[in-house]
Amino acid sequence: MGFIDYAWAASLQKDNQKVKILQDSTLIQPTLQVDNVGFTIKLPTIQTLKDGTFSYLGQKFPATNSGKSKLGRLFRASVLHLTTHTLSPFSKEKITPNPKDSILEAFAKALVNDVYVNTYLQAWYPDRFFDLAYANALAYRKIKSSERIFNPSTKVMSALLTKLNNGLIKNSPGADEEKAVEQIFNALTVLKETFLTSIAGEQVDLEKLFDEKVKTIKLLLEPFGPFLEAPSLRHTESLGQCSIYSDIESGEDDFEGTFVQSLMSLGGDVPTVDNIDQLWRPEQEAESLQAFNSEFYQKQREEKILQKIGPYVGLTRFKAVAIPPEDYTQYLRARNLVQGAGRRLLDIMRSAFNYLDEDPRQEMGQLDLPSVIQAMASNKPATDVFVLDEFLKPSFAWSLIFDVSNSMQVKGEYGRALAIAVAEAARELMTDPTSWTFFGFSDKLYIIKDSSESFSKRVRARIGGLRFEGLTYIPDAIQVAGKMLAKRFEEQRVLIVISDGWPYGYPNMPISLKECVDDLVRKGVIVLGIGVETDRMGNFFHLHASVYTAKDLINKVGSVYAGASEKALET
Numbered sequence: 001m002g003f004i005d006y007a008w009a010a011s012l013q014k015d016n017q018k019v020k021i022l023q024d025s026t027l028i029q030p031t032l033q034v035d036n037v038g039f040t041i042k043l044p045t046i047q048t049l050k051d052g053t054f055s056y057l058g059q060k061f062p063a064t065n066s067g068k069s070k071l072g073r074l075f076r077a078s079v080l081h082l083t084t085h086t087l088s089p090f091s092k093e094k095i096t097p098n099p100k101d102s103i104l105e106a107f108a109k110a111l112v113n114d115v116y117v118n119t120y121l122q123a124w125y126p127d128r129f130f131d132l133a134y135a136n137a138l139a140y141r142k143i144k145s146s147e148r149i150f151n152p153s154t155k156v157m158s159a160l161l162t163k164l165n166n167g168l169i170k171n172s173p174g175a176d177e178e179k180a181v182e183q184i185f186n187a188l189t190v191l192k193e194t195f196l197t198s199i200a201g202e203q204v205d206l207e208k209l210f211d212e213k214v215k216t217i218k219l220l221l222e223p224f225g226p227f228l229e230a231p232s233l234r235h236t237e238s239l240g241q242c243s244i245y246s247d248i249e250s251g252e253d254d255f256e257g258t259f260v261q262s263l264m265s266l267g268g269d270v271p272t273v274d275n276i277d278q279l280w281r282p283e284q285e286a287e288s289l290q291a292f293n294s295e296f297y298q299k300q301r302e303e304k305i306l307q308k309i310g311p312y313v314g315l316t317r318f319k320a321v322a323i324p325p326e327d328y329t330q331y332l333r334a335r336n337l338v339q340g341a342g343r344r345l346l347d348i349m350r351s352a353f354n355y356l357d358e359d360p361r362q363e364m365g366q367l368d369l370p371s372v373i374q375a376m377a378s379n380k381p382a383t384d385v386f387v388l389d390e391f392l393k394p395s396f397a398w399s400l401i402f403d404v405s406n407s408m409q410v411k412g413e414y415g416r417a418l419a420i421a422v423a424e425a426a427r428e429l430m431t432d433p434t435s436w437t438f439f440g441f442s443d444k445l446y447i448i449k450d451s452s453e454s455f456s457k458r459v460r461a462r463i464g465g466l467r468f469e470g471l472t473y474i475p476d477a478i479q480v481a482g483k484m485l486a487k488r489f490e491e492q493r494v495l496i497v498i499s500d501g502w503p504y505g506y507p508n509m510p511i512s513l514k515e516c517v518d519d520l521v522r523k524g525v526i527v528l529g530i531g532v533e534t535d536r537m538g539n540f541f542h543l544h545a546s547v548y549t550a551k552d553l554i555n556k557v558g559s560v561y562a563g564a565s566e567k568a569l570e571t
Helices: 003-010 065-085 103-124 126-142 152-166 175-199 206-224 252-266 282-313 328-338 341-353 369-377 412-429 457-465 474-486 509-522 550-570
Strands: 019-024 031-034 039-044 054-056 059-061 396-403 436-441 445-449 492-499 525-532 543-547
Touching: 003 019, 003 065, 003 282, 019 065, 019 328, 039 065, 054 065, 059 065, 065 103, 065 126, 065 282, 103 126, 103 152, 103 175, 103 206, 103 252, 126 152, 126 252, 152 175, 152 206, 152 252, 175 206, 282 445, 282 474, 328 412, 328 457, 341 412, 341 550, 396 412, 396 474, 412 436, 412 457, 412 492, 412 525, 412 550, 436 474, 445 457, 445 474, 474 492, 474 509, 474 525, 509 525, 525 550, 543 550
Parallel strands: 019 039, 396 436, 396 492, 492 525, 525 543
Antiparallel strands: 031 039, 054 059, 436 445
């Protein structure tokens, strides 16, 4: 269980087609965005610093089990806050930061949204407040005191942020500012009560209420403009530039007091314990360690895979070799485009595997003694009591390569769906996962599934994480996959290329592509080109199929492969 799986375990939103949860190493704060289906949540990755400590969301943690557990609390709090937003009853445009909103508008909307999130958790999951209060207390230590924030609007918004989430203000921002903070805080407290009655079942026009409260907040804050930034807590969604944090922590000696105050302001109960670390169950701490260890071992495995493929790409023009980022939600969304096609394709391809199977209804040969005894004991006549002559089944090795270059953007999701259907057929056909591989290519080579991996959820997520960009180095991809197949000892070796058939990137590429295909065919490799809504693959591949619909995938690809496979096994 890596951190993406851990995020889904901590999430209250369980519809993994409505919401994407991704990791992005370039971020310092999470983002929440609308996509064409639902929401996309991007989380920063955990960084390991030179001194061995971990850094996440502006906080440092020691590389100990205790440090990992504390980081896990912050991670869970961030996931909890962001995913609960996706359960809110407001329209998507109100829930997420909108680039068209002014800074003041974005801040006001975020406050109202946060009140709903905390109200929802108080009503249904008050035990989750421990993680949120912990994250709030960590953020409070890093937030500058009011006298160190010079812009009046930023000062009052920062004070409002800590008042709402921690129940505290770091020094008075000024009499007028403090009065405005108190007025807005009281209005949001009343709003929280209204939200509670709505969650309890009372009919409330929440969209209208949302707009009214946003307007109220804006009116109270407008006198303190101009507005240069919209502050936010680092474990919540980014609203843009935010300068209210300092590397110098304050209030460190009274962290537990800040935690308790935050827990109370959220609406949670304060248990009586000797140490706040006792508030978390041992299994919660163990899950954090498991996520760390899984992520660490996975990185080691990926490094070994990249090292292993190094010699195969030495003479190619690929700019880089990488393992794609994970996006399991996109995998599921694309898979729906050809729902069921993979299973029907599998049925056709399986016929090529079984064509040597003997008819079990033979009525002569050497007697199978247990079958004879069973037939006599049941007093039923039987003629299928003879030992079957068993042929050794042929062995197979497959390699799939999928075009993810820029030219595939227009038909990319359909192409992704076709690649998924073929990959799922390969998974069922190849009972040994080491007998097939899966690559993506543009002017880079992407290792989607190495022969040392099973077709796991992580591998599926890599298919979803592929982005359509770059040039189209088809010959180079075929060269790498072909070299790897050439070292296999299976009786039948198959290379399947899924592309739009437009090689592009360096001179004489079409000639190079034809030569690569012909060379593999001479070596006894079955090379099949699947054209994604194009017939151009016929220009380069002896065996090819143009796929415009799911029916084409089943009939054309299945038939071409079955015929080629049967012919190859007869020779």
